Amino acid sequence: MQSRSESRQLQKQQRARRMKRLFAINLILLLIIGALAVVYAVQRQDGSGKPNTAADQGTAANDAASETEQANTDEKESASADHSSGNQAAEESGTDSSAGNQGSNEQAEEGHPSDDPASGGKAEEEPPAKDGEQGQDSSEGGTAAGTASKVRLAFTGDVLLAASVEKLMLSNGYDYPYEKVLNYLKAPDFMAVNLETPVTLRGTPAKNKQYVYKSSPDALPALKEAGIDIVNLANNHTLDQGEEGLFDTIAHLDEAGIPNMGAGRDEIEAFKPVLLEKGGISVAYVGLTRVVPVASWKAGKTHPGLAETYDSTRAVAAIKQAAKQADIVVVMVHWGIEREDWPNNDQKRLAHEYIDAGADLVIGSHPHVLQGFESYKGKWIAYSLGNFIFSGMKPDKTKDTGVLDAACDVKGDCSLKFHPMRASMSQPAPLAGEEGKALLKRLSSISMHAAVDKAGNVQPKE
Template identity: 30%
Template sequence: TALEEDGGIRLNWTHPGEGGRWAVLRSYDEFGLIEDTIAFTSATTWFDPDGLEYPGSKAFYRIVPWEPDEVPNVTVGIEDFEGATLELETYDEDRDLDPVWGLIEGGSFGEPGQHVAFAGDTWKMQTLDFPIQLDTEMIWAVDVMSDPTSRMQMIGFGDGNDEMWYVLWGQYAPNTDSLIWTYQGWFPEEEWFSINLPVGEDWHGRFGNNPQIDRIFYVNDSSDDDDQGVFRLDNLRDATGAQPNRPSIDFDWQWIDHQNPDSIIVQFENWSLDSDSDSLSFLWSFGDGTTSIIEHPRHTYPIGGEWPVTLHVADGYDRWDFLTQTLSNGLITQQRGNFSIGCVGDVILARGIISRINDQGQDAIFSGVRDILDPLDLRFANFECPITTSSDGHPTKGILFKARPQDTNIISDAGFQFVTLANNHSSDYMEEGLLETQRLLDEHGVAWGGAGMNDIAARQPLLMNYNRMKLGIVSMCNRDGHYNNYQPFLDAARDRPGFALWNRTGIEATVGLQDSVDLLMYQVHCGSEYSFYPRDGDSVGADSTTGEVEIDDPYVIFELQPDSGEVALRHYAIDMGADLVICHHPHVIQGVEVYNGKFIAHSLGNFVFDLSYNETMPSMMATINIGDDDVEGVSITPIWIEDDLPVVPTGEFARAILDYITHYSLILNTHLVRPPDEEIAYVQFDTTYSRDEVVGARQVALFTHDNDLKRTAPQFLNWEGYVS
């Protein structure tokens, strides 16, 4: 149907199937000799504001299905395991103890041909006749089956100097940087799977080069007699040319008259397409801190502004891209930048917090910090629990969090515009729980990032525009569960869901966003739990975690120093182009650091969390003040967790927490300045004129005898603090 509406034409149509996209064609010629494509849409309605543009003329419309092309299947064979022989040699005599292998009739997925099978304790190496030059975009694929699993079943690649291994199945989860275990435990046994391996980016992230690969490793490790499995492989190939395309993004807009002289309405028209997918999702950032997931949204702006508008589009294969265009209306009176971002640590609405909600109401969760949250322009947090009704929990994790869908509005009502889902609890209820969480956050207008149905989706940045500045947020995590052998592990891969993995590979794959935004922030869930400041001497990437602990576990050991390799990785992100690195996970606060002029919060601690260790009660909020081009300053507000909920301490209590943060920041060569009349500390970016000052004092203290010890009562000092 075509009906007049608001000075234009409203089109409505029906179709027998579900989903799909439509092209809306318009002609002023009844024979359709000259047609204009005026829209692409997944809806079954469209408003054409120009349908009555030519008085006396009729507009004729056609609605036609838009059909995507097939994904090209352009692969280059590396090893198909066909032929009478396969030349393999022993990889390591100390490991190749009971080799059993051979070429087996029947290809993968029931196809004709052959595949190779390894059993026993077999470590073999194949030397390639023609080495293959790697590049960072290269993706290899292989068909694999565990029939059933062994101690470890792996495929690896080498260049004569370095080696990189993918662990696909196995009960054993060793901790070494040369092993990639993201698929381990994900795929069922006794079934063929085709797995994509991003060998190019994985290799460069570990070794920093693009070599020629000249050898392949095959392993079925059955060191334990109880783990006698068979590892089957077929069709190892270069699948770089068989990957889906990214969407092609375009949009324009129309100004719509509005009766309010101080504002104007804009109708956005989305022209985005994808050559091989008709399923598209959208995220608009309107330039004023608000977002929308509607395909063709309307938005109201005040007069006299300039607004960078970003449209982010993802297709059915989770490939994505974005486009930013700038709108302006009238004389620009709006300042560039000059806004604040408040970043806080771990927030859950699960476990003991549910009791707080039931007893005190939803408003109580953030009531103790409303006075510091409300003045902020933007508010970001780590949201560390799925919101779901699913009962399909992770099969091996000991601690599972789950929030109730009816409590989702607590996050939006507190004004949080963005939460990161890149953490070790976002997949507590597996794929179903993650998808439900994302859907509920979308419905409540809270943007999210850091987790998805594969690693490409999980690495998608959140693009948020505010006051004529473009902010890019990448969320990542490295607490993947391998340290406790929580299979399946929690990080996403090319063919499985999870969070975006925080490592050099992940940084290199995302840091190029710096060229498209004014500020690039990494929100990272990383480090060892219950650790206070960086320890020297650890190797980069080493893992010193104690793992997850039960609430109120009396045997928790509070490490004073987390892995300094973590600090090196955060520095690497800054060196590669990040402007801000905001970290959480240890449940305790750590010092802040200015590194090469950029700000790093090493751990913000908890914010809404039901731990009862004294060490986890102090917390903080980092307020990042944006100037007209860059970070203008950062202030630290002390927080105290009182009965699981955040409150703002005052007086000596607040100053004691700030003293604590100041002390651990000095270890990182970073100074905090606190004016005498404020209970906030300011990070000093320029230390050119800083100086250390030693103050001497003498005070009479009376000793009391306690057996063989002499003690004094705590002595109040003339400056802030105590000594005893």
């Protein structure tokens, strides 16, 4: 039989062993938590960490802390049991269906002569999801401070929702034109297009004009749902249904939640930029046109109409003002000669004036074909992005199209990538393989001080 002193000695040894085990368990778990914290810090530093990865690491750390607490509880309960038999233990803590088109617009299927009186399948890669849908890569978006390092902008060419395009939508659904390119339209922070039609159920068709368009407001929800965030109205079809059609267009777009620029009730509204912001980076969009069928379409001090740029004075003033309001200035301009691969002298002159005034990106439309890129003073010009969703036209190169991505930082420095596509029956689709490479090669050959590689990256070139 053990003496009382021997029993106390044995109990002390047992408590000592428990304390050693407790210390060892806590030390190991603390080391695990520390290691996870180091991994997370390294990933945040090199830009490879993603928000969901950080969340997983936080969960693992919480689990480890929970295990520590459970181990401490177990030890406490064991010590408490000893204490109840006369032993003392130390406690440790440890987210119209059919509005019909009126007039002669159906003829646009086989051609679209210039209205400018002055100018005579499958993608190889999947673009990232738009922020808020599947997270955002830290290399393109959020930093530790919650401010984006870059904002992702994207652009396409002309979008028509009338004539034969409307017939196809009425037969196949209003989402028909976008079905094969949704990933490219939804991926950017802001997706912008040139809307080549008034949106109205009323209006008086323009006289002495070969192609007169009219689109139902029923088409707008699908346009927005497809990922289109902003539209330019400064073009030669916005007043096809007169001032009444213009006012309806703006009202229907506002109701659909699609910001628009380039037209208004007076010149102040027409030249006013749309201001958008993402992750602490602000972007101003200015809409302009140098294709105005008749002078009465030009916006004036007390006259509704379009923001025109035959004389660049008001355009330059609007760009300078926008540069004071936003980190990045985008100019979307309707200009040039239809079906011509190369920009004319007016396009080149105006583009340079816009950049000198403060524009960071100049995005052109109207020629119905792709024209090249130009690098000018560290900024980018896309002279024409061609047709995107449009009635059938000749020649075949009017079917060549694409989505232009621009990743821009707060200083307005942008990197460009063009995703080649081809439209069939007014439905653009990614152009992969040799056909895609051939289109990129042709686009590179008509660019100035710029080159497009096989992956679609647009690089400056001396």
